[in-house]
Amino acid sequence: MTLTACGGTGSTSNTPAPTPTPANVTVKVGNPSKPVTLMEDGSSLVLPYLQKMVDPIKADYANITLAPAAGGSGKGISDAISGAVQMGGSDAYLSDAQAAQNPDILNIPIAISAQSVDYNVPGVDSLKLSGDVLAKIYMGKITKWNDPAIAGLNSGATLPATAIVPVRRVESSGDTFIFTSLLNATNTDWQNGPGFGTTITWPAVPGEVTAQGNPGMVQVCKQTPGCIAYIGVSVRSTAQQAGLGEAMLQNKAGQFVKPDIANITAAVTAKASSIPTDLRASLIYADGAQSYPIVNYEYLVLKATQSDADTALAIRSFLTWAIDQKKGATDTNLQAVNFVALPQTVVPRVRAAIAKVSP
């Protein structure tokens, strides 16, 4: 079992330090000797994905009962740290400070999600946007759809003079985290101002509206002409049915791409070699002509040292099973929430982390 430590402090900035891929690690899995309930709570984005795994994992390992719940990413992390649950679901990895405070906590990515920027502008079928323009919209500096900055990206398109209504999430959410991460990476005023996080202090923009949850964002955007909203891909079909347009976002290479599976995977692969050992990696604004700029890992946060061998075995077995494309990460499960499976470039590192769960 060879584990090569990566250079750096685990910081998640955009400086790629290519780390050698660890050899494929053997993880000890198996059915625990007594019934174990793996309680999970946290992100509501990863919840439906985990819910689909409850019955199949019971079929494969009779003594493992998965009990997923919601409650928010922050709660998931906090519960995993306090031990109220075995695993916390989170759309965001632990911050540097939190990771330093809790060195025993592992961040295990189990799937990949993405986010689209949707709009409700009648008559506009295709739209190109950049992170910089989005930051200005959400700061109130760009207020109309026919603003020169937007027109500049969309040469040839006729944009109406209607007011832009930015929609944002009212509660703490991983979607806010990844959206503001893009704004943070592409606009210096935003970086020095609101910054990024699951919860930020949004600049006051006249006419702005709030929504709760991704379906809420779709609903509010649907009933507000001129709106623009950041919406997780798990509700992509709902957004389409609601008649919302999906913008093409400009990536780091300057290309405009949509959150299709190929573009999402491209972003992950571009960042795969620089993923640190502790797996706390941002996939935002990745290099590569095809990479979609708003992509993130879905994490399960858990303690490396468990209270007993059976629980540790159950956790290792579940995690290995969950990232296996033939077991947990099947196409049916993934498509239900529009997630993408961990690419093979990343799986060995994840398995290396799973192997750390002991006794």
Added chain:
Amino acid sequence: MSRPAGGRGLPSAAPGPAVLSARGEEAVGDRALRYFCVAAAFVPIGLLLVLTLVMLTSAWPAIVYSGAKFVTGTVFTFGNLYGGTPTVHNGVSAPHNAQYGAAPLIVGTLLTSVIALAVAIPVSVGGVLMLVERIPHRFQAGLSIFLELLAGIPSVVYGLWGIIIFGPLLAHYVSPVLVRVLGFIPIFRGPVGSGQGLLVAGLILAVMVVPVIAATTRDLLRTVPILHKEGALALGMTRYETVKVVTIPFIRNGIFAAALLGWARALGETMAVLMVCGNALNIFPYNIYAPTITIAATIAAYLDGALTDATGMAVRALAEAGLLLLIITLLTNSLARVIVRRTSGAALPVGRGF
């Protein structure tokens, strides 16, 4: 030997019978009852003390950090939770650029609750009067059920209804009318907003507070002696005048008591308000349609994000906000009692029974 005092304005005391045995002792059952009731009465006190203590110990560093700026400052931000050098005030270290100024939250809390009660009290009392006095008996039971049913609708359902139906309705149809009719008053003027703001939040709160006041008022109305009402009618009073002179004074104290509870509920409501208030942390509402936020909604919205603050200051700031709300509840509660005592004049014998 115990003599419960009671003190409800009767010239002689002892409204509770102090029945003594031949040896001058209180009956065993009575003593047990008294102990139980005293113990029970101190449960709410104990619960509140526990809550306050936990909040205080959690909030202390945040109180030191912000000082008086918590109440006067207008910027509330957790700062950069993912990097940057910590900001230090008064020896307490918080995330980079963290500021906890809650003045807009205080204003939002008070304004939404005032709107809620200003609407809920007349609507509850008027609606229940209609229900009990005028609606034929066979329909009374059916309609009456709605009062308690309203109390049980989950607040998230109210919030969703507010966002999808009530808010847009208000923004498109009602608010423009308000602007035209009442536009001469500054707060009713100006942009009608998006359907998420002070007015919607206040009205949704009103809908949630109505059952608290209405259910109690309904039961109170049934205790008004028929003799009194018939006497008033015999004197030639219209039914309205009967209500004004006989019914309302009889139950006024009870309504006030229920209204105090409704006020507390309005101050502390989280989910429904959060979804329709517009979540504007750092601005004061410039008119009645403008976005705002309340202390309770802030805590509900930001608690999850606060849990990711490694310094713990974010949670502490929210705990401080919770303490502030407690103080506001206490102050407004006392204020309301003082006002009512001043304006109520001599207590009428009506309502004491004779």
Added chain:
Amino acid sequence: MALRSWRSIQDLLFWALCALALCAIVGPAVWIIVGLLRDAGPLLNSRLLTHDTLHLGLQNAILGTLVLAFGVLVVAGPVGIGAGIYLAEFASGRVASFVRTFSEVLAGVPSIVVGYTGYVLLVVQFHWGYSIVAGILALVTIVTPYIVKTTEVALRQVPDNLREGAIALGLTMVATLRKVLLPPALPAIITGLVVALAISTGETAPLLYTAGFSDRNPVPALTHQPIGYLTYIAFTDIQLPDQSAHQLANAAADVTLVFLLVLIVVGRLLAIQSARRTARMNL
């Protein structure tokens, strides 16, 4: 006669406004309820009772809500009524004022603060984990002030001449309460209990932080076992991408209301019984 017709107009106006107020109360209620029923649509069948929340049913949530409601009734009921009796019958002005203020301020604590305090104290510090007892205690904290208030108001509405009669007859306090004071006050006290239970059934935030959630039926363990409840589904499933999840959320809200309806009807029947006894007193 001008005065007479002005008074008639006043009368008419007043009752017209009251009618409007009644519509303002019943209108939103009907609107919301109809919306809930419509949006739950295809899921409103017996499957809700037989399957758990992972399989488009609500069995565990219904049982969980029942268990929590029972717990609240059993704990907050006696405490609230006892405290109300204390305030109405036993306490002197100062102490009563003190207790009353505390109770009212308690009603103003946001439910999420109660929930988070419960989490910090009971779930983490006392090591109870997500548990039934933590959930019940959180709900009791929220709900007790309502029971205290309605009990006190109900008892105070009973005229003092009845109390004087009881003293004259030499009744003990227990007997006075049982035979003289509680019967006329009972309808209002029951209403208070129903409203309190209604509020507790509609709460999500405090339970999220104390009871957690479980997709399986409640286990007879007071600690370390989370429990499911209907409002969690109403709150969480509405944020999930699936259409069937939204329907389940609405169905959960519908079942909550049905549960409330049963509660209200039972309460109403009990109140009618005691109202009959009071009528014999010729108040």
